[in-house]
Amino acid sequence: MRVLISGAGIAGPTLAWFLAKAGARITIVEKSHSLLPHGQNVDIEGGALTVIKKMGLMDRLRQFNTTEKGTQFISPTGQPFASFPISKGPGRSVSLTSDFEILRADLAAILHEATKDLPNVKYLFGTMIKKVVSNDGDSVKVELSNGEVQDFDLLVAADGQWSKVRKQCFPPDSVNVIHKGNYVAYWTVPRLPIDNDWWNIYLALPSRFMSIRPDPHSTIRALFSLMPCNSSQEKAWLEASKSDRQTQQDLLRREFVGSGWQAERLLDAMDQAPDFYFHEIAQIKMSKWFTSRVVCLGDAAYAPTPLTGMGTSLAITGAYILAGELSKLDDGEHLSKALEAYESIFRPFVEKTQQIPFFFPAIAHPETAWKRWLIQALVWAFSKLMAIPWLAMKIGDHGYSENFSLPKYPSFDEGDAK
Numbered sequence: 522m523r524v525l526i527s528g529a530g531i532a533g534p535t536l537a538w539f540l541a542k543a544g545a546r547i548t549i550v551e552k553s554h555s556l557l558p559h560g561q562n563v564d565i566e567g568g569a570l571t572v573i574k575k576m577g578l579m580d581r582l583r584q585f586n587t588t589e590k591g592t593q594f595i596s597p598t599g600q601p602f603a604s605f606p607i608s609k610g611p612g613r614s615v616s617l618t619s620d621f622e623i624l625r626a627d628l629a630a631i632l633h634e635a636t637k638d639l640p641n642v643k644y645l646f647g648t649m650i651k652k653v654v655s656n657d658g659d660s661v662k663v664e665l666s667n668g669e670v671q672d673f674d675l676l677v678a679a680d681g682q683w684s685k686v687r688k689q690c691f692p693p694d695s696v697n698v699i700h701k702g703n704y705v706a707y708w709t710v711p712r713l714p715i716d717n718d719w720w721n722i723y724l725a726l727p728s729r730f731m732s733i734r735p736d737p738h739s740t741i742r743a744l745f746s747l748m749p750c751n752s753s754q755e756k757a758w759l760e761a762s763k764s765d766r767q768t769q770q771d772l773l774r775r776e777f778v779g780s781g782w783q784a785e786r787l788l789d790a791m792d793q794a795p796d797f798y799f800h801e802i803a804q805i806k807m808s809k810w811f812t813s814r815v816v817c818l819g820d821a822a823y824a825p826t827p828l829t830g831m832g833t834s835l836a837i838t839g840a841y842i843l844a845g846e847l848s849k850l851d852d853g854e855h856l857s858k859a860l861e862a863y864e865s866i867f868r869p870f871v872e873k874t875q876q877i878p879f880f881f882p883a884i885a886h887p888e889t890a891w892k893r894w895l896i897q898a899l900v901w902a903f904s905k906l907m908a909i910p911w912l913a914m915k916i917g918d919h920g921y922s923e924n925f926s927l928p929k930y931p932s933f934d935e936g937d938a939k
């Protein structure tokens with residue numbers, strides 16, 4: 522089987538690893554010229570962790586842990602007032618930091634490293650799919666940006682939330698983009714002696730969120746988020762999300778300067794950051810994940826937003842299931858059977874994961890001083906409750922109960938790494 526994957530993020534390389542094991546020949550095209558340094562902490566939960574174990578990458582993952590001790594909230598006067606340390610074992614999920622948290626770019630690098638030298642995997646960086654020439658029962662023909670025209674058995678869109686392949690192959694009315702109301706910017710900041718190893722969260726007025734967290738590279742990572750209060754502000758932020766870096770930075774500076782805590786220090790580090798990244802928080806929902814021999818995977822098919830903390834886990838688990846179903850095909854069986862199975866097995870879990878409580882992200886973006894006071898009081902009370910071990914255990918267990926039981930595939934189950 523010849524498979525073309527668009528996108529060397531998280532989903533693409535994971536799929537390539539399993540497909541290679543099943544004997545397929547894989548080409549991955551990636552738009553950027555090298556791996557991107559962008560992105561911050563992503564969680565790897567439940568089933569996705571099992572997939573990483575099957576790939577034998579647990580040690581690499583542990584090496585790149587973010588070293589975060591937990592989460593703490595910073596008061597308007599700049600002092601921590603409520604903390605949620607990571608606790609091992611039950612009750613851990615209330616720390617907000619998960620046990621297996623890693624920077625997106627570190628994970629992408631680990632996955633690339635695990636696949637780049639496989640004999641049947643070929644990476645083409647700085648290359649895109651220019652055109653899907655045809656897609657029918659027999660093959661999918663594409664023209665690449667390097668001018669080559671090639672036939673494949675399967676084309677996988679793993680090119681992220683704003684997938685170009687999806688755009689070319691699926692009608693607009695089959696793709697639903699759901700705006701969640703906030704805009705987020707991420708960048709790296711030089712570390713100072715005053716910095717600590719907590720995820721520090723500060724709520725600024727009106728409707729602004731700032732945080733810094735440690736990383737394993739001796740720098741710290743800033744995250745700013747804003748939820749527009751009215752339509753003119755909404756318009757400015759939406760336009761900036763489609764504009765260039767300078768426009769985005771100017772807007773951030775204008776809207777966050779003077780909003781308290783370490784706003785100025787963090788804003789001042791923006792210009793020099795190698796990884797400035799700005800995006801609108803939106804979910805992707807498709808009425809069907811495949812058409813003939815083109816299938817969507819990861820954020821391209823079902824971006825859940827960072828509000829769920831599940832984008833990476835869905836990408837990894839989805840890649841495993843897609844590869845598994847393809848590996849089960851008998852000689853001469855049409856691959857649509859595997860695509861059907863991938864969607865029917867995984868869609869219920871994806872839909873559950875994409876449900877975000879109505880008060881998110883508003884609860885993290887209070888508009889007024891009294892709302893901020895109320896939220897902070899609740900957070901404080903909760904932190905006190907969670908300091909009581911038996912209660913933490915009860916609440917923590919509950920938060921961790923939602924799970925997905927990974928299907929088993931003969932091709933991938935022998936020789937599991939511990």
Ligand SMILES: Cc1cc2nc3c(=O)[nH]c(=O)nc-3n(C[C@H](O)[C@H](O)[C@H](O)COP(=O)(O)OP(=O)(O)OC[C@H]3O[C@@H](n4cnc5c(N)ncnc54)[C@H](O)[C@@H]3O)c2cc1C
Pocket residue numbers: 527528529530531532533550551552553557559560561562563625648649650679680681682684685686707798818819820821824826827830831832833836
């Ligand atoms: C720069 C960046 C930063 C992110 N930061 C965070 C974060 O801090 N926290 C969080 O929870 N989630 C973040 N995400 C989202 C997170 O990576 C995904 O939710 C999840 O990992 C799913 O991965 P994916 O492989 O489906 O998509 P992605 O990780 O988005 O990977 C898609 C890949 O496709 C490439 N690509 C895009 N267009 C094309 C094209 N036309 N042709 C070929 N290749 C293309 C991209 O360069 C990228 O390498 C970020 C995504 C990106 C792209």
Ligand SMILES: *[C@@H]1O[C@H](CO)[C@@H](O)[C@H](O)[C@H]1NC(C)=O
Pocket residue numbers: 567568570571921922923924925
């Ligand atoms: C969820 O997954 C974890 C890790 O794989 C496992 O230990 C736990 O038992 C699972 N919980 C449920 C309710 O299935």
Ligand SMILES: *[C@@H]1O[C@H](CO)[C@@H](O)[C@H](O)[C@H]1NC(C)=O
Pocket residue numbers: 583584585586587588737
């Ligand atoms: C996290 O990473 C650090 C530094 O790379 C390492 O010393 C530590 O042992 C790791 N922690 C775990 C739990 O693996």
Ligand SMILES: *[C@@H]1O[C@H](CO)[C@@H](O)[C@H](O)[C@H]1NC(C)=O
Pocket residue numbers: 727750751753754
């Ligand atoms: C919209 O909200 C912003 C931020 O709170 C405020 O500065 C601006 O004056 C508001 N504009 C209108 C038209 O209400």
